[in-house]
Amino acid sequence: MDTQDSSRRDFLKKTSILAAGVAGLSILGQQTAFAADLLEKSIPGEGGFTLPPLPYAFDALEPHIDRMTMEIHHGKHHQAYITNLNKALAELKETGTDLDAILKKYAKTNNAIRNNGGGHYNHSLFWKLMRPAYDSAASNKPTGKLGDAITATFGSFDTFKEKFSAAGKDRFGSGWVWLLEDKGKLTIGSSANQDNPLMEGVTDLKGRPVLALDVWEHAYYLKYQNKRPDYMAAWWNVVNWEYAAQLFDGGK
Ligand code: MN3
Secondary structure, three states, X not given: OOHHHHHHHHHHHHHHHHHOOOOOOHHHXXXXXXXXXXXXXXXXXXXXXXXXXXXXXOOOOOOOXXXXXXXXXXXXXXXXXXXXXXXXXXXXOOOOOOHHHHHHHHOOOOHHHHHHHHHHHHHHHHHHOEOOOOOOHHHOOOOHHHHHHHHHHHOOHHHHHHHHXXXXXXXXXXXXXXXXXXXXXXXXXXXXXXXXOOOOOOOOOOOEEEEEEEOOHHHOHHHHOOOHHHHHHHHHHHEOHHHHHHHHHOOO
Protein backbone atom coordinates (compact mmCIF):
# COMPACT_ATOMS: atom_id res chain seq x y z
CA MET A 1 0.00 0.00 0.00
CA ASP A 2 1.43 3.37 -0.85
CA THR A 3 1.74 6.34 1.47
CA GLN A 4 -1.26 8.10 0.10
CA ASP A 5 -3.52 5.09 0.63
CA SER A 6 -2.34 4.60 4.17
CA SER A 7 -2.65 8.25 5.13
CA ARG A 8 -6.06 8.40 3.53
CA ARG A 9 -7.13 5.40 5.57
CA ASP A 10 -5.81 7.08 8.73
CA PHE A 11 -7.69 10.19 7.82
CA LEU A 12 -10.90 8.27 7.31
CA LYS A 13 -10.41 6.44 10.58
CA LYS A 14 -9.83 9.69 12.43
CA THR A 15 -12.77 11.43 10.93
CA SER A 16 -15.31 8.64 10.71
CA ILE A 17 -16.97 9.63 13.96
CA LEU A 18 -16.95 13.26 12.98
CA ALA A 19 -18.29 12.41 9.57
CA ALA A 20 -21.37 10.63 10.80
CA GLY A 21 -24.22 12.93 10.10
CA VAL A 22 -22.09 15.41 8.16
CA ALA A 23 -23.57 15.42 4.70
CA GLY A 24 -20.96 17.78 3.30
CA LEU A 25 -17.91 15.59 3.78
CA SER A 26 -17.29 14.79 0.16
CA ILE A 27 -14.45 12.36 0.77
CA LEU A 28 -17.00 9.74 1.69
CA GLY A 29 -18.49 10.04 -1.77
CA GLN A 30 -21.89 10.95 -0.48
CA GLN A 31 -22.35 13.77 -2.92
CA THR A 32 -22.29 13.40 -6.65
CA ALA A 33 -24.70 16.13 -7.65
CA PHE A 34 -23.81 18.91 -10.05
CA ALA A 35 -21.39 21.40 -8.55
CA ALA A 36 -23.93 24.16 -8.10
CA ASP A 37 -26.07 21.90 -5.95
CA LEU A 38 -23.15 21.15 -3.68
CA LEU A 39 -23.38 24.65 -2.29
CA GLU A 40 -26.29 25.51 -0.10
CA LYS A 41 -28.24 27.48 -2.66
CA SER A 42 -28.52 28.07 0.18
CA ILE A 43 -30.98 26.50 2.59
CA PRO A 44 -32.90 29.64 3.45
CA GLY A 45 -35.02 29.01 6.51
CA GLU A 46 -37.92 31.07 7.79
CA GLY A 47 -35.80 34.18 8.33
CA GLY A 48 -33.73 33.83 5.16
CA PHE A 49 -30.35 32.23 4.63
CA THR A 50 -28.77 30.43 7.56
CA LEU A 51 -25.19 29.64 8.56
CA PRO A 52 -24.15 26.22 7.22
CA PRO A 53 -22.38 24.16 9.91
CA LEU A 54 -18.66 23.57 9.45
CA PRO A 55 -18.13 20.04 8.08
CA TYR A 56 -15.47 19.42 10.78
CA ALA A 57 -14.58 20.63 14.28
CA PHE A 58 -13.24 24.16 14.82
CA ASP A 59 -9.82 22.76 15.75
CA ALA A 60 -9.73 20.13 12.98
CA LEU A 61 -7.43 22.19 10.75
CA GLU A 62 -4.80 22.73 13.47
CA PRO A 63 -1.94 23.45 13.39
CA HIS A 64 -2.34 25.00 9.95
CA ILE A 65 -5.42 27.06 10.75
CA ASP A 66 -6.07 27.65 14.42
CA ARG A 67 -9.28 27.06 16.32
CA MET A 68 -9.90 30.65 17.35
CA THR A 69 -9.56 31.88 13.78
CA MET A 70 -12.07 29.28 12.63
CA GLU A 71 -14.52 30.11 15.43
CA ILE A 72 -14.46 33.84 14.67
CA HIS A 73 -14.29 33.44 10.91
CA HIS A 74 -17.25 31.05 10.76
CA GLY A 75 -19.34 32.19 13.72
CA LYS A 76 -18.85 35.97 13.44
CA HIS A 77 -17.67 36.94 9.95
CA HIS A 78 -19.69 34.44 7.93
CA GLN A 79 -22.73 34.93 10.15
CA ALA A 80 -22.51 38.71 9.66
CA TYR A 81 -22.56 38.32 5.86
CA ILE A 82 -25.69 36.17 6.16
CA THR A 83 -27.44 38.58 8.55
CA ASN A 84 -26.73 41.53 6.27
CA LEU A 85 -27.66 39.59 3.13
CA ASN A 86 -31.03 38.71 4.67
CA LYS A 87 -31.55 42.36 5.61
CA ALA A 88 -30.78 43.52 2.07
CA LEU A 89 -33.11 40.90 0.55
CA ALA A 90 -35.90 41.86 2.95
CA GLU A 91 -35.56 45.51 1.94
CA LEU A 92 -35.92 44.49 -1.70
CA LYS A 93 -38.80 42.15 -0.82
CA GLU A 94 -36.80 39.53 -2.69
CA THR A 95 -38.04 36.05 -1.81
CA GLY A 96 -35.86 34.08 -4.21
CA THR A 97 -33.86 31.35 -2.51
CA ASP A 98 -31.26 30.56 -5.17
CA LEU A 99 -28.06 32.33 -4.16
CA ASP A 100 -26.47 31.88 -7.62
CA ALA A 101 -29.46 33.60 -9.22
CA ILE A 102 -29.52 36.35 -6.58
CA LEU A 103 -25.85 37.16 -7.20
CA LYS A 104 -26.40 37.22 -10.97
CA LYS A 105 -29.42 39.47 -10.61
CA TYR A 106 -28.20 42.02 -8.03
CA ALA A 107 -24.41 42.04 -7.67
CA LYS A 108 -23.85 44.68 -10.32
CA THR A 109 -26.35 47.16 -8.93
CA ASN A 110 -26.65 46.44 -5.20
CA ASN A 111 -23.52 46.70 -3.07
CA ALA A 112 -25.09 45.13 0.03
CA ILE A 113 -25.93 42.00 -1.94
CA ARG A 114 -22.63 42.06 -3.80
CA ASN A 115 -20.63 42.17 -0.55
CA ASN A 116 -22.80 40.06 1.75
CA GLY A 117 -24.20 37.61 -0.81
CA GLY A 118 -20.68 37.16 -2.10
CA GLY A 119 -19.45 36.70 1.46
CA HIS A 120 -22.04 33.99 2.09
CA TYR A 121 -21.33 32.17 -1.17
CA ASN A 122 -17.55 32.36 -0.92
CA HIS A 123 -17.34 31.19 2.69
CA SER A 124 -19.84 28.34 2.15
CA LEU A 125 -17.52 27.11 -0.59
CA PHE A 126 -14.31 27.76 1.36
CA TRP A 127 -15.29 25.62 4.38
CA LYS A 128 -15.96 22.65 2.11
CA LEU A 129 -12.70 23.10 0.26
CA MET A 130 -10.79 22.33 3.45
CA ARG A 131 -10.55 19.27 5.67
CA PRO A 132 -8.14 17.92 8.29
CA ALA A 133 -4.58 17.44 7.02
CA TYR A 134 -3.30 14.01 6.09
CA ASP A 135 -0.37 12.77 8.15
CA SER A 136 1.96 13.45 5.27
CA ALA A 137 1.62 16.87 3.65
CA ALA A 138 3.40 15.54 0.57
CA SER A 139 0.48 13.25 -0.21
CA ASN A 140 -2.07 16.04 -0.39
CA LYS A 141 -2.38 16.65 -4.09
CA PRO A 142 -5.11 16.35 -6.69
CA THR A 143 -5.42 13.05 -8.53
CA GLY A 144 -7.63 11.86 -11.38
CA LYS A 145 -8.96 14.22 -14.03
CA LEU A 146 -8.34 17.36 -11.98
CA GLY A 147 -4.75 16.34 -11.24
CA ASP A 148 -4.18 15.64 -14.94
CA ALA A 149 -5.72 18.97 -15.98
CA ILE A 150 -3.54 20.88 -13.51
CA THR A 151 -0.39 19.17 -14.81
CA ALA A 152 -1.43 19.72 -18.43
CA THR A 153 -2.19 23.42 -17.86
CA PHE A 154 0.59 24.50 -15.53
CA GLY A 155 3.33 21.94 -16.25
CA SER A 156 3.41 20.50 -12.73
CA PHE A 157 1.54 20.64 -9.45
CA ASP A 158 4.38 22.65 -7.88
CA THR A 159 4.26 25.26 -10.66
CA PHE A 160 0.50 25.49 -10.19
CA LYS A 161 0.94 26.07 -6.45
CA GLU A 162 3.54 28.78 -7.11
CA LYS A 163 1.25 30.61 -9.53
CA PHE A 164 -1.79 30.31 -7.28
CA SER A 165 0.22 31.59 -4.30
CA ALA A 166 1.63 34.45 -6.38
CA ALA A 167 -1.92 35.52 -7.26
CA GLY A 168 -2.71 35.60 -3.53
CA LYS A 169 0.42 37.58 -2.74
CA ASP A 170 -0.37 40.09 -5.51
CA ARG A 171 -3.98 40.62 -4.42
CA PHE A 172 -3.72 44.01 -2.70
CA GLY A 173 -5.91 44.29 0.39
CA SER A 174 -8.80 41.90 0.92
CA GLY A 175 -9.98 39.32 -1.56
CA TRP A 176 -9.99 35.79 -2.87
CA VAL A 177 -7.83 33.61 -5.11
CA TRP A 178 -9.57 31.25 -7.51
CA LEU A 179 -8.88 28.21 -9.64
CA LEU A 180 -11.57 28.28 -12.30
CA GLU A 181 -12.77 25.79 -14.89
CA ASP A 182 -14.31 26.91 -18.15
CA LYS A 183 -15.07 24.27 -20.80
CA GLY A 184 -12.33 22.06 -19.43
CA LYS A 185 -9.77 24.89 -19.30
CA LEU A 186 -8.24 25.91 -15.98
CA THR A 187 -7.25 29.46 -15.04
CA ILE A 188 -6.04 31.19 -11.88
CA GLY A 189 -7.55 34.53 -10.95
CA SER A 190 -8.26 36.75 -7.97
CA SER A 191 -11.01 39.12 -6.93
CA ALA A 192 -11.32 42.02 -4.50
CA ASN A 193 -13.44 41.96 -1.34
CA GLN A 194 -16.20 39.30 -1.67
CA ASP A 195 -16.52 39.48 -5.46
CA ASN A 196 -16.71 36.13 -7.20
CA PRO A 197 -16.98 34.68 -10.72
CA LEU A 198 -20.75 34.21 -10.44
CA MET A 199 -21.33 37.96 -10.46
CA GLU A 200 -22.00 38.91 -14.02
CA GLY A 201 -20.40 42.17 -15.08
CA VAL A 202 -18.55 42.62 -11.78
CA THR A 203 -15.26 40.81 -12.36
CA ASP A 204 -13.40 39.65 -15.46
CA LEU A 205 -13.16 36.13 -14.01
CA LYS A 206 -14.49 33.40 -16.25
CA GLY A 207 -15.57 29.93 -15.25
CA ARG A 208 -16.81 27.96 -12.29
CA PRO A 209 -14.87 27.78 -9.01
CA VAL A 210 -12.75 24.69 -8.43
CA LEU A 211 -10.67 26.18 -5.59
CA ALA A 212 -11.20 29.31 -3.51
CA LEU A 213 -8.79 30.79 -1.00
CA ASP A 214 -9.76 33.60 1.38
CA VAL A 215 -6.86 36.07 1.66
CA TRP A 216 -8.61 38.59 3.92
CA GLU A 217 -6.52 39.32 7.01
CA HIS A 218 -9.34 37.91 9.19
CA ALA A 219 -8.57 34.50 7.68
CA TYR A 220 -5.03 34.39 9.04
CA TYR A 221 -4.03 37.37 11.19
CA LEU A 222 -4.32 35.74 14.65
CA LYS A 223 -1.80 33.04 13.76
CA TYR A 224 0.22 34.48 10.90
CA GLN A 225 -0.10 38.27 11.47
CA ASN A 226 1.15 40.05 8.33
CA LYS A 227 2.65 36.90 6.79
CA ARG A 228 0.06 36.04 4.16
CA PRO A 229 2.52 33.80 2.24
CA ASP A 230 3.03 31.63 5.35
CA TYR A 231 -0.75 31.19 5.69
CA MET A 232 -1.04 30.27 2.01
CA ALA A 233 1.82 27.78 2.29
CA ALA A 234 0.13 26.10 5.28
CA TRP A 235 -3.24 26.05 3.50
CA TRP A 236 -2.07 23.45 0.97
CA ASN A 237 -2.03 20.91 3.83
CA VAL A 238 -5.76 21.23 4.40
CA VAL A 239 -7.09 21.58 0.85
CA ASN A 240 -9.94 19.14 0.22
CA TRP A 241 -8.90 17.95 -3.25
CA GLU A 242 -11.70 15.38 -3.32
CA TYR A 243 -14.25 18.16 -3.15
CA ALA A 244 -12.31 20.29 -5.66
CA ALA A 245 -12.39 17.29 -8.03
CA GLN A 246 -16.17 17.10 -7.67
CA LEU A 247 -16.46 20.77 -8.54
CA PHE A 248 -14.18 20.24 -11.55
CA ASP A 249 -16.13 17.18 -12.73
CA GLY A 250 -19.47 18.91 -12.19
CA GLY A 251 -19.40 20.82 -15.46
CA LYS A 252 -18.54 17.95 -17.77
MN1 MN3 B 1 -13.35 35.41 5.22
